[in-house]
Amino acid sequence: MIVLNGGSSSGKTSIARALQESLPGTWLTFGVDTFIEALPGRGDSLKSGISYGPDGTVVVTEQYKRLERAWYSALHTLAHSGANIILDEVLLSGGEGQRRLQSAFDGVPMLWVGVRCDPEVAAARECSRGDRVPGMARLQASRVHDWVVYDIEIDTTARYPEACAQLLADFVTSKRYSPVETE
Ligand SMILES: Nc1ncnc2c1ncn2[C@@H]1O[C@H](COP(=O)(O)OP(=O)(O)OP(=O)(O)O)[C@@H](O)[C@H]1O
Structure with a gap:
């Protein structure tokens, strides 16, 4: 399993899609967006258990956490x-979220990837995509990385998703790390 962690609009989903093409074998990609998409109102309902503050803060209920588990x-x-899985995550609680995932995926080899992006650039991407609560990108840019331990970090500020994916694919297929059997 490859875990991509980064703030909103840092480019995780774009890398995950490019990575599926670059890696040997077939990889499935899921993430917090897949989960939210399955919630009532695609996350935009009181019943979904997720809400957003005016500054981009994210608040989730106990019911949300139970379903997430x-x-x-x-x-x-x-x-x-x-199945080979690429997980596209936003660890709002940083290292604590990493420990939670490590225990949820006990026994599964995990490669941890930090996806970084300059907060201003991420905010500009957020603004132009128009489907995210303004402020999340800047707010999450650095705090999702607090106390998270990575195998490799990628900065998307000035690098296309395909180039980021190639760097990761080279890392995965190199002798340095092999999270799963590849074809
Ligand atoms: N490396 C990049 N260079 C330029 N634009 C990018 C790059 N990566 C992503 N983008 C653009 O930024 C926007 C957000 O990208 P993407 O969905 O991959 O981010 P994300 O980190 O998965 O965001 P979220 O967590 O909010 O789902 C998209 O419009 C995408 O085209």
């Missing part, structure tokens, strides 16, 4: 059944 448990089964 169930979601990770399903992904754990998928990974254990032999």
Whole structure:
């Protein structure tokens, strides 16, 4: 399993999609967006358990956390059944979130990737995409990395997703790290 962690609009999903093309073998990609998409109102309903403050802060309910644990448990089964997974995450609580994921995916080899982007550049991307709460990109840019330990970090500020993915694919297929059997 490859975990991409970075703030909103840092470029994780774009890298995940490019990485699927660059890596040997077939990889599935899921992430917090996949989970939110499955919630009532695609996350835009009081019943979804996720809400956003005017400054881009994200608040989740206990019910959201319970469902998220169930979601990770399903992904754990998928990974254990032999699927190669790229997980696209925003660890709002930094290192604590990393420990939570490590325990949810106990026994699954994990490669941790920090996806960084200059906060101003991420904010500009956020503004032009228009489907995100303004402020999240700047707010999350550095704090999601607090106390997270990575195998490799990538800066997308001035690098296209395909180039980032190639760097990662080279790292994964090099002798330095092999999270799963590749074809
Ligand atoms: N390396 C890059 N260079 C320029 N633009 C990029 C780059 N990566 C992503 N973008 C653009 O930034 C926007 C957000 O990208 P993407 O969805 O990959 O980010 P994300 O980190 O997955 O965001 P979120 O966590 O909010 O889902 C998109 O419009 C995308 O085209």
